[in-house]
């Protein structure tokens with residue numbers, strides 16, 4: 710049995726990733742020997758829905774709850790996941806706090822930043838520092854190299870104006886920097902990479918203002934919102950043996966950043 714784990718798989722990008730990885734397991738005829746573990750925090754119904762879609766592909770799936778802002782829960786989740794799955798082939802660190810919708814939207818800047826640091830940065834790092842070495846120990850010469858994938862943000866290294874840029878920027882930059890160092894630490898036993906999404910239409914994108922709806926579309930050369938499935942496709946590549954020589958890399962999946970000047974084009978240059 711080889712295990713696939715996706716944190717934050719109860720909705721949005723995490724759900725699409727879990728289903729996409731299960732499709733690969735199903736296609737490779739490894740359905741009987743693969744098991745997907747879908748992690749969630751509060752949205753049990755969402756996690757059950759993800760698991761049902763995975764089981765319909767003929768792949769075993771379980772769900773497991775853990776609040777990654779709590780160090781005791783991080784340790785308990787890591788231990789339970791290892792016990793439940795045995796060998797872990799793919800681990801995707803996708804869980805992240807939504808501070809743009811729901812009750813968290815009314816929190817102060819400091820409260821949002823603190824929670825993002827606790828979950829996205831400290832929770833993700835603590836979890837990966839337990840799981841990464843276990844995956845490295847389990848790796849056997851000649852076998853497919855296990856893969857760990859992180860989710861960053863395309864604008865984190867360059868910056869974005871306003872509160873969202875000033876909180877998500879440093880948080881996701883920290884995640885991306887940690888992933889690069891983990892790749893150096895675990896090589897050649899585990900491949901570690903990052904997918905950096907652009908504007909992906911999940912809960913916030915579905916209800917956002919006309920301004921942000923327009924901005925999200927026009928900032929992509931492809932002139933549309935990204936879909937969770939766009940991110941899942943890149944994660945599936947990084948998790949697959951096709952990416953066997955790819956580690957310590959970040960793939961921006963943002964439809965291509967639009968750098969075209971919106972005004973009149975001047976042909977004199």
Ligand SMILES: NC(=O)c1ccc[n+]([C@@H]2O[C@H](COP(=O)([O-])OP(=O)(O)OC[C@H]3O[C@@H](n4cnc5c(N)ncnc54)[C@H](OP(=O)(O)O)[C@@H]3O)[C@@H](O)[C@H]2O)c1
Pocket residue numbers: 716717718719720721722723748749750751752753755775776777778803804805806807828829860861862863905906907908909910911912
């Ligand atoms: N959407 C975008 O445009 C975009 C762009 C760049 C990066 N990202 C990143 O992509 C990832 C997925 O985002 P999404 O848009 O799909 O958001 P989402 O639908 O809100 O999913 C977030 C997931 O993280 C889990 N989570 C939240 N707080 C948690 C906690 N304290 N402990 C453990 N898990 C927790 C949620 O679990 P429950 O709901 O079950 O509580 C949920 O499964 C996030 O890391 C996000 O920062 C998104």
